[in-house]
Amino acid sequence: MEILPKRSLRGVTPFAPEQPNEQIRRELGLKDIVRLCSNESSLGPSPRALAAYRQAADSLSCYPDGGSPGLRAALARHHKLRPENVLVGSGSDELIRMLCEAFLDPEDEVIVSQHGFVRFRQQAAMMGARIIEIPMTDWTHDLETMARAANPRTKILFVANPNNPTGTYSTAFELRDFLQAVPATALVVIDEAFYDFAVENDDYPRTIPMGLRKHPNLVVLRTFSQAYGLAGLRVGYAVGDPEVLGWLDRIRLPFNVNLPAQRACLAALGDQAFLARTVAATIKSRESLAAALREQGFGVLDSATNFLFIHARIRGRALSRALFKRGIVIHPLDEYGLGDHVRISVGTPEQNGALLKALKSVMGEAA
Numbered sequence: 001m002e003i004l005p006k007r008s009l010r011g012v013t014p015f016a017p018e019q020p021n022e023q024i025r026r027e028l029g030l031k032d033i034v035r036l037c038s039n040e041s042s043l044g045p046s047p048r049a050l051a052a053y054r055q056a057a058d059s060l061s062c063y064p065d066g067g068s069p070g071l072r073a074a075l076a077r078h079h080k081l082r083p084e085n086v087l088v089g090s091g092s093d094e095l096i097r098m099l100c101e102a103f104l105d106p107e108d109e110v111i112v113s114q115h116g117f118v119r120f121r122q123q124a125a126m127m128g129a130r131i132i133e134i135p136m137t138d139w140t141h142d143l144e145t146m147a148r149a150a151n152p153r154t155k156i157l158f159v160a161n162p163n164n165p166t167g168t169y170s171t172a173f174e175l176r177d178f179l180q181a182v183p184a185t186a187l188v189v190i191d192e193a194f195y196d197f198a199v200e201n202d203d204y205p206r207t208i209p210m211g212l213r214k215h216p217n218l219v220v221l222r223t224f225s226q227a228y229g230l231a232g233l234r235v236g237y238a239v240g241d242p243e244v245l246g247w248l249d250r251i252r253l254p255f256n257v258n259l260p261a262q263r264a265c266l267a268a269l270g271d272q273a274f275l276a277r278t279v280a281a282t283i284k285s286r287e288s289l290a291a292a293l294r295e296q297g298f299g300v301l302d303s304a305t306n307f308l309f310i311h312a313r314i315r316g317r318a319l320s321r322a323l324f325k326r327g328i329v330i331h332p333l334d335e336y337g338l339g340d341h342v343r344i345s346v347g348t349p350e351q352n353g354a355l356l357k358a359l360k361s362v363m364g365e366a367a
């Protein structure tokens with residue numbers, strides 16, 4: 001007898017991560033792997049976060065504090081909010097999953113943007129929701145049309161700002177109009193995973209102070225994975241109305257964020273000077289990488305993140321494979337229906353140099 005999962009899961013394929021470095025080293029016989037596929041920070045975490053992480057080793061026989069109260073309170077202070085306005089998750093991935101689990105009944109509608117972050121549609125589809133996809137304009141979310149598509153069946157509108165994989169952002173004006181236009185019966189989830197890299201732009205929205213008080217249906221997601229350089233610890237957080245977050249808190253696993261992760265993130269949050277240095281160095285490195293790629297003839301979109309969205313000149317998968325053989329891992333974008341594009345994380349100047357050299361050789365062979 002075949003035991004099938006629920007209907008909404010039957011077409012779901014497992015997440016296919018890039019191969020681990022160790023496996024690549026073995027397979028290709030290479031010593032150095034340059035990993036530019038997952039938007040990780042090439043500059044690592046704050047030394048204060050590392051020290052807190054190491055110190056946490058003394059407490060590993062204990063369960064972590066359920067609900068991450070210390071980190072939650074610190075984040076609330078950081079954003080000048082109450083702890084009830086914050087919920088900490090195992091990466092913002094977990095919060096996206098919890099939002100879908102807590103709020104979506106089968107057949108509810110979820111509005112996403114074409115080429116918007118893939119996790120939104122994946123998680124919503126697993127709950128049996130109907131996904132409404134709104135085309136982008138110039139690689140940017142069409143927030144006006146997204147808001148117009150909302151109706152009484154709409155439960156969540158998901159917007160990554162800036163967006164992964166395009167690296168583009170919607171402006172404060174666009175977002176303000178969007179929040180005003182969406183009916184109060186639908187949740188608006190603004191995923192600001194790359195906030196720290198985008199906020200240098202004057203027209204990038206300050207969503208938390210601007211929108212939270214006026215819009216109880218707004219949830220903002222942030223993460224320690226990118227600018228804080230702590231992707232391995234899996235910590236993200238949601239900011240929103242206590243009533244909305246209260247539903248997520250009810251379905252949260254009791255110890256969803258592990259003990260070293262809570263301690264390290266608390267220390268990382270306290271080291272804003274390190275964060276500022278990371279952001280400045282990444283932006284500098286991003287701009288020189290973009291210029292060098294354009295010089296090589298690639299189409300590169302302006303980015304407000306720590307990665308670049310690139311027209312690959314050949315099929316994205318072929319380019320990724322050719323670079324892979326040279327020990328450089330980038331991210332093809334077939335899962336986004338963008339077979340001619342790739343996404344490349346900004347590395348250190350040395351890593352970027354290795355990438356540019358390899359690209360020259362790959363494109364020379366392809367010519």
Ligand SMILES: Cc1ncc(COP(=O)(O)O)c(C=O)c1O
Binds near residue numbers: 236
């Ligand atoms: C837009 C966006 N949201 C959420 C995530 C997931 O982040 P986390 O590592 O916090 O789960 C990512 C990861 O790259 C992302 O690009």
